Amino acid sequence: MPDSSASPLAQQFAALDVFISEHQALWRPRPFTERQLAWEREHPELASWLRSRSLEQAEAAHNHPEQLQAPEPFARLARQSSALSRLPSLPQHPLPDSPPRLSVDVPGRKWQQIQAFASHLSFAQQPQHWLDWCAGKGHLGRLLASDGRQLTCLEWDPQLVASGRQLSQRVGINARHYQQDVLAADAAQHLHSEHCPVALHACGDLHVQLLKLASQAGCQQLAIAPCCYNRIHTSHYQAMSQTAKASNLQLSLEDLRLPLSETVTAGARVRRQRDQSMAWRLGFDLLQRELRQCNEYLPTPSLPGDWLHKSFAQFCLDLAALKQLPAVTTQDWPALEAKGWQRLAEVRNLELLRNLFRRPLEVWLLLDRALYLEEQGYRVRLGEFCASSLTPRNVLLLGERLPTGAVDNSGDIH
């Protein structure tokens, strides 16, 4: 029974927690490493339908698996996936015209993300001092501070810090750029209650650290677009909120990669290379199972790009030598390569089922952060700040502590 006294965010978390936990057998197994998935025995019609489809068909469904008309239980899970991971849209406001020199040197897609992020910041009280967390060169911070408010940028890479400082001076923005490892013990010295921290695509531990330090420092507002949930120093996910800590869901680093498995930005050439690399690895996988007389996946290291310029036969021979496998006997290499491509089509289509859990798992992780902020006394909003085609990491977490007695946009008194 849903707990009607829980906040809407907590209710959504609870429903997602049930959905993700109940279907672990569908999303955990990876078709790339397992030739036969346990769920295929339970859902033979769905499995053979998916296995019969082409690589192009898999590619076409990759970004929106929930729209695929596949046999049950796919359609039912797709409906649940969409309903449970739906996020409200955040109010957007037009940005004042910013000087064109602010976007000099910023790749087009990155500038669009920065503008989208900035145009979705709305707080009851105007922030006075922006703090760009893991700022890179500080492009986001400069856009926000272009109206004259103060800006502090924290970044670990000294070259980015130096370029950022130069850019700020050139455009006359009142900014301090500090070289700082935000995970180091002395990072807290840079966070003060008058700061409004912003973080666009700070990975795993980096944005988790910000959530903790900003709430400790008493920051009144903050805005974070998280990414790379798997970039953490522990072997398993450490829940932040009390609610998520009570969940039985244990997430490994591999599980945390699922929300990141959507590819949207790759061009045709990069996609072709990625496909070839995976098809060849899947072909090699068949070979290594035969050579080792063992029907198990054998992890292989990432390889330099020029390996794909070899012949398929040479690729396999070199990889077999690298993994110190028994000598390769006569092979029909063209047939083995064709099997690799055939497996790639099957893998990509079978993956569509686990891809239905990509967004639910991401929203589960985002809600954990949102609930943590609620527990720290923030009013929290979570919503998309741009289309997923601009960046799949398109969710913005806004936290705001309202002064006692203040009335927020919803009319609630705090």
Ligand SMILES: C[S@@+](CC[C@H](N)C(=O)[O-])C[C@H]1O[C@@H](n2cnc3c(N)ncnc32)[C@H](O)[C@@H]1O
């Ligand atoms: C994905 S980039 C995002 C940069 C910028 N926010 C943007 O959107 O363009 C992540 C940034 O975090 C910085 N970074 C990584 N580890 C860090 C650390 N421990 N402390 C501070 N910055 C770090 C990287 O150098 C990089 O500039």
